[in-house]
Amino acid sequence: MNSTLDLSELDAKIGRLFMAGMPGTQLDDGTEALIRDYGLGGVILFGRNIENPIQLATLCNDLQDRAMKYHGMPLFLSIDQEGGSVARLKEPFTCFPGNRAIGEDPKPVDKAKEFARVAAREMSLVGLNMDLAPVMDVRRGEPEKHLKGRMFSDNPEEVALLGRKVIEVLQENGVMAVAKHFPGLGKTSVDPHHHLPTIEADTGEMEEINIPPFESAITARVSAVMTSHAIYPALDPGIPATLSHRILKGLLRDLLNFSGLIMTDDLEMGAIEKKWGVAKGAVASFEAGADILLICGDQDRVLESIDILKGKLIRGEIPFQRLRESLDRIKKTKARFLKETKRVSLKEVRTYFGL
Secondary structure (H helix, E strand, O other), X not given: OOOOOOHHHHHHHHHHHEXXXXXXXXXXXXXXXXXXXXXXXXXXXXXXXXXXXXHHHHHHHHHHHHHHHHHOOOOEEEEOEEEOOEEOOOOOOOOOOOHHHHHHOOOHXXXXXXXXXXXXXXXXXXXXXXXXXXXXXXXXXXXXHHHOOOOOOOOHHHHHHHHHHHHHHHHHOOOEEEEEEEOOOOOOOOOOOOOOOEOOOOHHHXXXXXXXXXXXXHHOOOOEEEEOOOEOOOOOOOOEHHHOHHHHHHHHHHHOOOOOEEEOOOOOOHHHHOOOOHHHHHHHHHHHOOOEEEEOOOHHHHHHHHHHHHHHHHOOOOOHHHHHHHHHHHHHHHHHHOOOOOOOOHHHHHHHHOO
């Protein structure tokens, strides 16, 4: 046991690695316990958590109040707001048609910037600080249905440009962007929500088509890159990107020089859960290089993951230095974006939405 990291503090340090879902529209005991007892790093919200702008703003206030009260560190409050088929904020929030529509518009750059500006304004207004967007996958033929309409283009340069504009404008307006799904899901014929895809692309194709949009995102200082639950035999046979040290550390960190947060896609998806299990998958992903472990549904899986991870740290199977690296990146990202976290004004929300 490393003397510089007291055992009693360990839970609250490991908890910062996790972004968890919550069940309802109000702060519940389970979510509060994760924040209080484990220093939870972030919360992801879905349609099940959102009734209207005032309720959502109240929920975000309550979550941040607890985080500041117990640990003095704000939460990542994230949502999937891509536009089109993946948009958790419905009317009276502004609805956008999604990335494909942006890419096909006569003025795609203007549309990308407008989407990001309005999304950031409305998200910030209610207290959300991280958008799990943009999708930086390059469309290859007819997309698998879960990705339909979510990719800007089949041209890597176009994807790189439009994705970069979305990232820049979101982040200039105080909302963290997350480039996904590294190293590119555009060629998948299988939905990782249910099954584990294999993406047959040689290294030349990966370098020419899949990687350039992510390089562009990194140049734009994107706050986080989300991993894909797919196997890329040319990069690491048999291991999905989310669990691959070669892909996360070797490619993303070392080769592409990414210094921001590596975040997993939802670890409850079938692609990970069926073979590895959620908790073991979370720990394997952390060992491979991920900083933020996303578990969108069952909070018991978060507790189970924390428990396994703690055991491995205490037994010396994972070096404490590995934990410190992720905690340092999380701290830097929160200092960069969440320094000014303050209570959301319900009056401003009412005025903006005309409630």
